[in-house]
Amino acid sequence: MPRSRYQVCDPDAPHFFTCTVLNWIPVFTRPETAGILLEALQHRQEKHDWRLYGYVILENHCHFVAQAPKLDEQIARFKSYTARKIIDYLQEHRVARILDQLRALKKSHKVESEFQFWEEGSHPQILFTEDVLRQKLEYIHYNPVKRGYVDLPEHWRYSSARNYQDIEGLIPVYRSW
Numbered sequence: 001m002p003r004s005r006y007q008v009c010d011p012d013a014p015h016f017f018t019c020t021v022l023n024w025i026p027v028f029t030r031p032e033t034a035g036i037l038l039e040a041l042q043h044r045q046e047k048h049d050w051r052l053y054g055y056v057i058l059e060n061h062c063h064f065v066a067q068a069p070k071l072d073e074q075i076a077r078f079k080s081y082t083a084r085k086i087i088d089y090l091q092e093h094r095v096a097r098i099l100d101q102l103r104a105l106k107k108s109h110k111v112e113s114e115f116q117f118w119e120e121g122s123h124p125q126i127l128f129t130e131d132v133l134r135q136k137l138e139y140i141h142y143n144p145v146k147r148g149y150v151d152l153p154e155h156w157r158y159s160s161a162r163n164y165q166d167i168e169g170l171i172p173v174y175r176s177w
Contacts, residue, residue, distance in 0.1 A: 008071045008072040008075070008124050008126075009126055010126055011067070011068065011069055011070060011071045011072075012067070013067060013126050013127060013128065014051065014053055014065050014066065014067040014126075014127045014133055014177075015065065015066060015067065015071060015124040015125060015126055015127065016063065016064075016065050016124070016125045016127055016136045017063065017064055017065070017066065017075060017122045017123070017124055018061060018062070018063050018122060018123050019061060019062050019079060019118055019119075019122050020060065020061040020118065020119040021060045021061060021117065021118065021119070022101075022102055022105050022106070022116050022117060022118060022119055023101065023105045023119075024060045024061070025060060025098060025101055025102070026059040026060045027059070027060065027086060027090075027098060027117075028057050028058065028059050028060065028062070028158070029059050032089060033086050033089060033090075034057045034158050036082055036085045036086050036089065037057055037062055037082055038057070038158070038170055038171050040078055040081055040082050040085070041055060041064065041078075041171055042171040042172075044066075044068070044074065044078060045171075045172070045174075048068060048074055049068050049069055050066050050067070050068040050074065051066060051067040051068065051174040052064060052065070052066050052160075052171075052172075052173050052174055053065040053066065053067070053133065053137065053160075053173060053174050053175070053177065054136075054137040054140050054141065054159075054160040054163075054164070054173055055140065055158075055159065055160050055171075055173070056140045056141065056143050056144065056156065056158065056159040056160070056161075057158035057159070058143060058144065058147070058158075063139070063140045063143065064140070065127065065133065065136055065137060065140070071124075072124075075122055075124070079117075079118050079122070082117075082118075083115075083116075083117035083118055086117060087099070087102070087115050087117055090102075099115065102115040102116060102117060103115050107120070130177060133177065137160075137164070140159070140160070141153035141154075141156075141159055141160070141161035141164070143159075144156035144159065154167060157170065158170070160173045163175065
């Protein structure tokens with residue numbers, strides 16, 4: 001029996017996700033690439049019934065807590081869409097160093113594309129209780145603080161920490177839990 005810890009086992013419950021750029025390559029150092037993730041998260045909320053409870057985007061990965069119908073399929077579509085858009089951006093702006101890495105490090109079984117953007121999997125973890133949800137949101141929001149990038153979570157632009165401080169964030173989050 002597969003380990004349910006790494007599966008979306010109840011789409012009616014929020015799940016914590018981590019999406020990591022292949023080989024931890026720092027791609028989200030540009031506002032445009034981080035913006036692609038933000039646009040995709042907001043689109044999922046508006047058009048695909050996502051409840052996005054919180055998020056953070058760092059230079060080479062993102063964390064978020066979400067809930068949606070068919071969440072496992074939705075995550076796959078989210079990763080596919082953002083990978084395509086970011087690779088298109090990198091090609092358009094001739095970011096050869098990163099593209100060369102995404103090509104060279106691509107897993108051999110990934111034959112449908114010249115590049116691989118995301119590491120495989122997103123390690124979904126179901127959040128059974130409100131306390132666990134709060135713990136994961138705190139982990140998400142304090143990630144930039146622990147890395148020494150900012151002194152307070154709400155100072156990190158690419159995070160929902162602002163939303164939880166009643167400061168307008170870059171995208172809305174679902175806070176009615």
